[in-house]
Amino acid sequence: MKYIIGIGGVTNGGKTTLTNKLIQTLPNCCVVHQDDFFKKPDQIEVGEDGFRQWDVITAMDMEAMTNTIKGWIENPAKFARSHGVALAPVPDVANPDEQIHILIVEGFLLYNYAPLLDVFNKCYYIAIPYEECKKRRSTRQYTVPDPPGLFDGHVWPMYLKHRKQMEDTGLNIEYLDGLKSKEEIYNQVYEDIQNNLLNRL
DSSP states (O other): OOEEEEEEESSSSSSHHHOOOOOOEEEEETEEEEGGGBBOOGGSOOOOTTTTTTTTTTBBOOHHHHHHHHHHOOOHHHHHHHOOOOOOOOTTTOOGGOOEEEEEEOOGGGGEEEEEEESSSEEEEOOOOOOHHHHHHHHOOSSSOTTHHIIIIIIIIHHHHHHHHHHHHHEEEEEEETTHHHHHHHHHHHHHHHHHHHOOO
């Protein structure tokens, strides 16, 4: 059985923290990080707001990301091995198709790319308020540092715009409160995934 989980949400909401905890506890679990598909800085255009447009879907090679996910769908065991993920042993008598394979797709614009909307079995979205987001963002060290004014001039307005677009897709998304403790969020999601998997057996 294949099961694909989306973990989307606002920048610095806790997506990667949650993902890293889940991949340690879920069986045969691989991950695809949207951030790994950012284009090179010189390919990121400057928008009307005067900032390089990092927080838009065209800043990433979404075709390559989609192909990576398709690679997992075609052969999750091969994908896992090639990404160094240890697979649980399969009993000789068991049907290999019954083995659970999980893919977590994590990123800030997961639900804004039409070709991917149908692949998710479960969609989560972590949200935090403006003040908390700005505070967390200011403490992060990025490879390309944020220029002054980027958060208010580009990051937050793009977040609001893309969240509205995402909500308009009609996708069934479970919203998570990013102000809760990391443990609370993890426990909520882990329990939900376990219940969903049991219901599919």
